[in-house]
Structure formats: structure tokens, C-alpha cells
Amino acid sequence: MTRIISDLSQISAAYDTLFCDLWGCLHNGVAPFRAAVAALQGFRARGGKVVLLTNAPRPAAFVTATLDRMGVPRDCWDLVVSSGDAAQDAMFAGAVGRRIWHLGPEKDLGFFNAIPAEWADAPAIERVPLDEAEGIVCTGPFDEQTEVPEDYRARFLLAKTRNLPMLCANPDIVVDMGDKRIYCAGALAALYEEMGGTALYFGKPHPPIYDLARRRLATIGAGDGGRILAVGDGINTDIAGAAGEGIDSLFVTSGLAAGQFGPDPDMPDADLLQRWLATRMQAPTFTIGALR
Incomplete structure (x- = not known):
């Protein structure tokens, strides 16, 4: 108790x-x-x-x-x-390939651009359109203020059909920003798994x-x-x-x-x-x- x-x-x-x-x-x-x-x-x-x-x-x-x-x-x-930090280590280690579709807002681009010293010599990560990707890195919705997971069902169907693994950089489902509740990457990854896709998690x-x-x-x-x-x-x-x-x-x-x-x-x-x-x-x- x-x-x-x-x-x-x-x-x-x-x-x-x-x-x-x-x-x-x-x-x-x-x-x-x-x-x-x-x-x-x-x-x-x-x-x-x-x-x-x-x-x-x-x-x-x-x-x-x-x-x-x-x-x-x-x-x-x-x-x-x-x-x-933990998900970035996994990405540079190649957990979801090198050609990546990034699902997330522009504020999260540091995930790709701020390369840790220990990965400075790793092969480059290239951000590409979904239909050219080897894997997905999900840091959240493109527009966390307005979008919900269901908005991504069609794109997730394509990704699942192509057997793309998803690296989820934030397992949280929702957070409260002031008085507004917004969806996080974890909610998107949960939908992807529900649809039969594979998601990898590195946060709490x-x-x-x-x-x-x-x-x-x-x-x-x-x-x-x-x-x-x-x-x-x-x-x-x-x-x-x-x-x-x-x-x-x-x-x-x-x-x-x-x-x-x-x-x-x-x-x-x-x-x-x-x-x-x-x-x-x-x-x-x-x-x-x-x-x-």
C-alpha cells in the first residue's frame, strides 16, 4: 500500500x-x-x-x-x-536503418542535427520521404496542437505494408501544456503497433x-x-x-x-x-x- x-x-x-x-x-x-x-x-x-x-x-x-x-x-x-538521448543512440547505431522518415515537428530536428561526439564517425542519417524510407523516427505529431493519432492511419498503413520499423523517441501518450492536453509520440507508436507495425521504445x-x-x-x-x-x-x-x-x-x-x-x-x-x-x-x- x-x-x-x-x-x-x-x-x-x-x-x-x-x-x-x-x-x-x-x-x-x-x-x-x-x-x-x-x-x-x-x-x-x-x-x-x-x-x-x-x-x-x-x-x-x-x-x-x-x-x-x-x-x-x-x-x-x-x-x-x-x-x-537514449533514442538518438539507437538511431545512430542503425536500429531503424539510415534512410529515415521523420514524423515530428520542426522543433525536434536537433534529434538529427546535434550529433553526439561518440557518433561523430557513424554513417550519416538521411531524412527522406516515407516512400523512400528504411525506417521511421517518431518524435510526435507534425502539429501537436491540432493533430490526433488517427490522422496518420493512412500513412501508417503504407509504412506497415513496407515493414518499416518505428523508433519512438517519447513513449508518453499525452502531456498537458498549460490547460491543453496534447498527444505525444507514444500515442502514435501505439496506433502503429495496433495496426501491426513494429515500434521500438527507449524512454520510460x-x-x-x-x-x-x-x-x-x-x-x-x-x-x-x-x-x-x-x-x-x-x-x-x-x-x-x-x-x-x-x-x-x-x-x-x-x-x-x-x-x-x-x-x-x-x-x-x-x-x-x-x-x-x-x-x-x-x-x-x-x-x-x-x-x-
């Missing part, structure tokens, strides 16, 4: 590292949550490490730039590790992003992270991923599942919460209304 807490400081002494999600926990896609920023600053002040572990489909440098523009202070985190809850986070922790002298707590609002990504890695988790109820746990967003109703978790067969170690 999950333990409901009201403040991160109630449990933080038991952990060396936080794997903290971004959307719904640290910000809403528009502005940071000040209480969450303060909580992470407090954790670091006590000697802990904070890894912002995100399913953003862009490499960490682009995520960092977005956080800077949003006003998230750099003293609340140590590392940013993205699904884009899948192992590659956690392996990458631990490797990057080692580069800053933090070993493998020690005692890790995963913080997130995605029950099928953040919480399921933590369970798969054998690490403790803190479920934030005011994010994607907001409104499911009673009238007080700061204090989820225990009975509603337990019933909701049981239907999803997940058991986060702790639960909090909002990260603070």
Missing part, C-alpha cells in the same frame, strides 16, 4: 538521488512549479543528486535550453537525461533511459546513483519504470491523473487512490499531491 506524504523532506533523507520527471512534476509546459523547484533545491542542499529524467524526444541540450527559457533555475538539478518505462542515467551519474562522481527515488505523474511510465528497475517511486497525483483523487489536489483521498492504483496494478512506494 502506498504511503501518502505531504512534503518531500519527510522521506528525502533515505535517498541519494532523485530521478525526477518534468511535465506535471516540475513544470506544466509553460511555467515551473515554484514549490517543486524549492523541493529539488532542498534535496540538493542536503547533498543529493537530481537527475531530470524526461521522455522529451529531444537531446538533453535542447531540453536544458527549454528549461532555461521557462525560468527553471539550474541549481535545482544536476543532470538532464532524455528519451531523446523501458530500461535504456535508466541505464543511460546511471552512466551519466558516474561521469559526475555519483557512482550508480546509490539509493534512488523516481518521482513522476505517469503511472505507466514513471511508476511502472521504477518498478521495473527495482527502485522506489513517488507518484504525483496532480499531474496527468489530476481530478481522480478527490476535491483537494494537495491531499489525495486514500480510498480513491488505492482503488485507482489497483485497477492499474501499480503500487508506488509513496504518493504526494504535488511535488514540494
